[in-house]
Amino acid sequence: MGQHFQKILVVAGILIGLLSGLAMLVGSLLKESIPNVLAPAERQFAFDYVIVGAGTGGSTLTSLLAKHSNGSVLLIEAGSVFGLLSRIPLLTTFQQKGINDWSFLSVPQIHSSRGLIEQRQCLPRGKGLGGSANLNYMLHFDGHGPDFDAWHQLHNLSEWSWAHMGRFMAAATAKPCDMFEIPRGYSTLTDALEDAQSQFADKPWVFRRSRYNIKNGLRHSVVQQFLQPVLKNANLRLLPEALVKRIQLSSGPTLHASSVLVGLKDGENKEVEFSIEVRRELILCAGSYQTPQLLQASGIGNSSTLAKLGIPVLHNSPLVGRNLHDHFNVPLFVSMGVAGPSLNQRTLLSPMSMLNYLRSGTGPFGNFGVLGHVASHEEQSPFGITFFGAGAIDEAALMSISNFKVAAFRALFPRYYNASQEGFVVISNCLQPKSRGSVRLLNRHMRRNPLIDPNYLSHDDDVACTIAGIRTALVTSSSFAQLRPYIHWPKLQECTNFGPFERDFLEHQPSDQYLECLMRHIGLGSHHPGGSCALGSVVDSQLRLLGVPNIRVVDASVLPRPISGNPNTVISAIAMRAASWILKSELLQEGRRRQ
Numbered sequence: 001m002g003q004h005f006q007k008i009l010v011v012a013g014i015l016i017g018l019l020s021g022l023a024m025l026v027g028s029l030l031k032e033s034i035p036n037v038l039a040p041a042e043r044q045f046a047f048d049y050v051i052v053g054a055g056t057g058g059s060t061l062t063s064l065l066a067k068h069s070n071g072s073v074l075l076i077e078a079g080s081v082f083g084l085l086s087r088i089p090l091l092t093t094f095q096q097k098g099i100n101d102w103s104f105l106s107v108p109q110i111h112s113s114r115g116l117i118e119q120r121q122c123l124p125r126g127k128g129l130g131g132s133a134n135l136n137y138m139l140h141f142d143g144h145g146p147d148f149d150a151w152h153q154l155h156n157l158s159e160w161s162w163a164h165m166g167r168f169m170a171a172a173t174a175k176p177c178d179m180f181e182i183p184r185g186y187s188t189l190t191d192a193l194e195d196a197q198s199q200f201a202d203k204p205w206v207f208r209r210s211r212y213n214i215k216n217g218l219r220h221s222v223v224q225q226f227l228q229p230v231l232k233n234a235n236l237r238l239l240p241e242a243l244v245k246r247i248q249l250s251s252g253p254t255l256h257a258s259s260v261l262v263g264l265k266d267g268e269n270k271e272v273e274f275s276i277e278v279r280r281e282l283i284l285c286a287g288s289y290q291t292p293q294l295l296q297a298s299g300i301g302n303s304s305t306l307a308k309l310g311i312p313v314l315h316n317s318p319l320v321g322r323n324l325h326d327h328f329n330v331p332l333f334v335s336m337g338v339a340g341p342s343l344n345q346r347t348l349l350s351p352m353s354m355l356n357y358l359r360s361g362t363g364p365f366g367n368f369g370v371l372g373h374v375a376s377h378e379e380q381s382p383f384g385i386t387f388f389g390a391g392a393i394d395e396a397a398l399m400s401i402s403n404f405k406v407a408a409f410r411a412l413f414p415r416y417y418n419a420s421q422e423g424f425v426v427i428s429n430c431l432q433p434k435s436r437g438s439v440r441l442l443n444r445h446m447r448r449n450p451l452i453d454p455n456y457l458s459h460d461d462d463v464a465c466t467i468a469g470i471r472t473a474l475v476t477s478s479s480f481a482q483l484r485p486y487i488h489w490p491k492l493q494e495c496t497n498f499g500p501f502e503r504d505f506l507e508h509q510p511s512d513q514y515l516e517c518l519m520r521h522i523g524l525g526s527h528h529p530g531g532s533c534a535l536g537s538v539v540d541s542q543l544r545l546l547g548v549p550n551i552r553v554v555d556a557s558v559l560p561r562p563i564s565g566n567p568n569t570v571i572s573a574i575a576m577r578a579a580s581w582i583l584k585s586e587l588l589q590e591g592r593r594r595q
């Protein structure tokens with residue numbers, strides 16, 4: 001039944017894709033071809049700004065430099081364009097493990113992931129224009145002021161306080177008409193969340209219905225918001241399907257990046273390499289895994305680690321690749337005794353669902369199914385709870401993107417075989433996890449994946465904080481009673497020592513030991529990695545690499561601590577902040593030249 005359901009989803013997706021493709025005008029497809037591609041004859045040119053990676057950070061930054069700078073800009077991206085599938089919100093997970101996903105796997109985890117094959121987590125990352133912003137679940141988060149103030153307090157980074165960053169967040173946020181918000185009354189689950197908001201008004205909890213980067217039923221990512229409008233600007237060139245393999249440094253008055261070595265595959269799949277000269281700045285936007293990979297492969301990192309790998313050290317920067325952080329999610333399935341409607345075969349195959357999507361971009365195909373969130377920002381245990389309105393979870397589809405072992409998947413979703421099930425998934429996490437991992441190299445070849453160790457749950461406080469989220473008891477509160485919910489506490493063989501008996505699951509909350517065991521078996525990474533070239537330790541307060549100031553890092557790797565929510569818009573805001581400094585320094589230089 002599971003595979004049958006997946007086929008139905010794929011067929012429905014293809015149908016909708018074809019029809020909406022036609023309806024959206026052939027023009028939207030034509031836009032997919034990339035203008036201003038760097039011609040072979042232009043490879044000898046020097047560029048004022050060379051930007052590596054066209055993801056969230058890279059696309060946002062490129063748009064501002066292409067618009068406002070007097071210099072030339074080259075954007076180098078390892079992938080090409082994303083297809084139409086990336087734009088249909090509900091079908092976005094079908095891109096994972098495809099050509100637009102780097103499809104990384106973590107190293108085997110020590111403290112978690114015991115229900116996953118080889119204890120390894122899937123770590124999807126977008127590849128192509130838009131990067132992970134075109135692979136992500138499109139959820140928007142307005143930012144949380146105290147996150148930025150904490151950077152300021154802990155690292156003395158006053159330029160990053162909320163007083164400075166608030167307006168950049170506002171500028172990075174799409175206009176309300178370019179977003180989609182789950183409306184009131186969308187389903188019985190959203191009704192229950194509204195009721196819970198009043199019932200728990202005395203708690204320091206923030207309730208919000210999901211807001212998405214979706215416009216007219218289609219993903220509206222940094223590509224549409226920022227990159228597309230500048231693609232034809234005369235000062236911009238793009239180099240797609242090109243991998244930056246090495247940064248070359250020169251000494252001179254100060255140590256600086258002078259060029260990058262680029263590799264691309266020719267028609268016969270042979271590697272062609274050439275160098276591109278950097279005149280002013282090299283800006284790394286390759287994301288939390290590949291920015292530290294590229295730096296280390298180039299000889300910029302911890303000197304003793306690099307020496308052990310036989311990589312000549314160009315610059316000792318001991319903390320490159322350290323401090324990697326990510327949220328860690330614990331999903332629990334809740335079946336309901338009433339109609340949601342939740343995401344299941346019946347809803348998806350209803351002619352009204354398809355009609356609504358084709359007519360107005362609304363209905364279940366027009367969002368990703370996450371309906372709302374609850375966040376508690378208490379200092380001790382800041383936790384988040386996400387409500388994903390899916391009743392029927394397709395086994396083959398989820399297993400392929402989660403790396404679950406069959407037994408773990410079936411314990412988590414015991415009704416996996418019922419494609420018409422009504423229900424939802426409650427996902428708890430710690431908003432400020434303290435566990436820290438690393439990005440290291442196996443060797444210096446950029447076409448080899450780096451060794452990524454998120455080191456989930458290595459800090460015990462993360463366990464306690466996540467348990468606080470699971471124990472909020474929202475689902476068992478009277479606000480949810482109308483749904484006739486039943487929490488399916490997973491009956492994992494490995495956790496039976498801690499698990500209560502069958503009756504106790506109904507009557508009591510399971511013990512902390514059981515919840516911890518569960519978490520260490522079935523918890524999944526959130527795909528929010530950050531911190532591997534952190535502000536204050538690898539880059540200075542203006543994101544310049546300490547010791548090599550004409551290299552700037554503008555992506556999630558600069559986040560010193562996790563973001564208390566979804567990070568995408570924050571990364572765009574960081575890119576805007578970086579652009580303001582770059583443009584200001586241009587103005588200053590010009591002023592000096594004129595004097």
Ligand SMILES: Cc1cc2nc3c(=O)[nH]c(=O)nc-3n(C[C@H](O)[C@H](O)[C@H](O)COP(=O)(O)OP(=O)(O)OC[C@H]3O[C@@H](n4cnc5c(N)ncnc54)[C@H](O)[C@@H]3O)c2cc1C
Nearest residue numbers: 053055056057078131132136137138139244287556566568
């Ligand atoms: C499955 C998934 C779901 C998510 N859901 C959400 C969500 O709902 N809401 C939210 O806010 N966030 C979400 N995120 C997180 C968010 O999308 C990322 O945090 C954000 O996009 C990271 O931006 P970035 O600029 O750091 O890196 P990326 O966007 O990953 O960009 C890096 C780019 O660099 C390119 N690149 C890498 N190495 C090289 C090289 N050597 N040479 C040339 N190019 C290179 C890559 O191909 C890529 O395009 C999700 C992420 C994933 C993967």
